[in-house]
Amino acid sequence: MPGPADAIPPPARPLPGTGRTAVVTGASSGIGAATAARLAAEGFDVVLGARRLDRLTELADGIGARALPLDVTDPVSVDAFVAELPRVHVLVNNAGGAFDANPVAEADLDSWARTYEVNVLGTVRLTKALLPALRASGAGDVLFVGSTAGLVSYEGGASYTAAKHGVHTLAETLRLELVGEPVRVIEIAPGMVRTEEFTLNRVRDRERAEAVYRGVREPLVAEDVADCIAWTLTRPHHVNVDLLVVRPRAQAAQHKVAREPE
Template sequence: ETLAAETGAVPVSADIAEDDDVAHLVGAVEAGGGIDTLVNIAGGARGADWVADAKTEDWEWMLRVNVVGTMKITRAFLPMLRANGHGTVLNLTSVAGLVSYEGGGGYNAAKFAEHGMTRALRLEEAEHNVRVIEVMPGLVKTEEFALSRLGGDAAAAERVYEGVEEPLSAEDVADVIRYAVTVPHHVNLDDIVIRPVAQAAAHKLLRKR
């Protein structure tokens, strides 16, 4: 509601993995005149356990939200995007879908799957003039992500970013998304990897003490 007041957006509460909620969302969008761009940003991580200690409920949640939810929303809106003639789908994934790491097995599995789904979608929708973009951020410091992943442990969440002078911000990622979906439609920025300079690679993160 706060965002709606600031931007004029129309808020619709929905669980993207529930068919009835997705149908309600599509109906609300159709009533508002439809869309030409779908930005899939719902997702997240739960837990940092190694596979040997994996919690089934965490893995099921990550696959349900990141993969099945993205599929359901995309499937529901594709007819509208095709009919528009110049549709765009942008999936916000993660560099966790490119490189695995200890304690990331469940999130890696979800984001690798979402990465593969995005690539397949690009091949399938080109003939409908629907461009498909993937944005893959590295270390982004937000109030929610690490805190949610680590079960609300604020101290553990803060250690994720400890010593990193300038991690990415949500605004940084939003700027890239805005650019990617507003360039001329014949331009498709297939895969965009965003990292802070301090994160030269998945295995190299500079921390200053």
């Protein structure tokens, strides 16, 4: 017969992120918003950063997180953001984007400058500012949301592929420079991800944006990438996932996508 001890449930195991503070940039939509929600569910104390504070605050209220205004392209904004953080264990560098689909011969240099400023310089700016806190945590994580565009180039994508190649190189270099220190450096490189804004911001035409995904059975969604991010951040801290490439099954390469007839 079962005794009294058998009726006592085992103690609840703490969530993987319990006690750790995670900063997520570009968190007002898409992969950033999905990542913030997932990390909050994993027990992290999540701090959201983005320019659109109204959207950010709504998300933060819904998931029990903290929202702070952040423009990674503005040094004053970055300094103010960092000053509000007494401790940080995880930095998810997600802020970025593509802003044109022009061939090199028709390059819009203002768009190139904006793409570099957001994806590369902004990422460096915030990473540099938070590295002291990540080191001091004793178990820090710097995660870069890159792209398969940072590994393989394609026509019409030069400004974005060049910037994401920069992010990939940044992650590789930082990992070399921090070896032996208690900070992991992780890169997630998604392929085709269907979100509400990424492609629309790039081509600025809803019909053209929809055509990118037309006929593709189950492209990735933001939650798929957030799942990968959460998995890498919740591994034992001696396990470093250097680079995780994730694509939908329908995409074998940048140029090889299975499309079903409509």
